[in-house]
Amino acid sequence: xxxxxxxxxxxxxxxxxxxxxxxxxxxxxxxxxxxxxxxxxxxxxxxxxxxxxxxxxxxxxxxxxxxxxxxxxxxxxxxxxxxxxxxxxxxxxxxxxxxxxxxxxxxxxxxxxxxxxxxxxxxxxxxxxxxxxxxxxxxxxxxxxxxxxxxxxxxxxxxxxxxxx
Numbered sequence: 001x002x003x004x005x006x007x008x009x010x011x012x013x014x015x016x017x018x019x020x021x022x023x024x025x026x027x028x029x030x031x032x033x034x035x036x037x038x039x040x041x042x043x044x045x046x047x048x049x050x051x052x053x054x055x056x057x058x059x060x061x062x063x064x065x066x067x068x069x070x071x072x073x074x075x076x077x078x079x080x081x082x083x084x085x086x087x088x089x090x091x092x093x094x095x096x097x098x099x100x101x102x103x104x105x106x107x108x109x110x111x112x113x114x115x116x117x118x119x120x121x122x123x124x125x126x127x128x129x130x131x132x133x134x135x136x137x138x139x140x141x142x143x144x145x146x147x148x149x150x151x152x153x154x155x156x157x158x159x160x161x162x163x164x165x
């Protein structure tokens with residue numbers, strides 16, 4: 001019942017049907033708990049999630065995280081800009097592979113799966129990480145990896161990671 005409130009933006013069982021909202025089905029439970037708590041506390045900037053999460057207790061957040069962690073990941077089905085995939089792959093190898101292992105499929109309590117995610121969402125997040133680093137909690141390695149990357153580079157990374165099913 002709690003998860004029903006999330007379906008409008010994040011899709012049934014955390015599988016987003018649109019490019020602006022991320023999928024999070026199958027994400028690590030501890031990662032989800034931390035992110036939802038960051039939204040609730042205002043530590044993580046958002047357009048609406050901070051207001052939504054203020055209505056949830058710690059117990060409800062743990063229940064939501066457990067529910068979504070048990071769901072199966074489904075990659076976004078979309079056309080990709082194949083002209084930039086090789087550039088995105090090079091950037092991944094040079095700047096991102098150390099943390100985003102398995103071409104973005106790896107995840108744990110600190111790192112979300114980004115392979116197969118919506119590219120528009122990924123690019124938006126990368127732009128935010130690069131241009132407004134104080135608005136989203138992130139390790140210093142993430143900030144350092146994005147220094148010097150252009151908007152076109154971030155677009156190529158978004159396309160590359162989206163292509164990794």
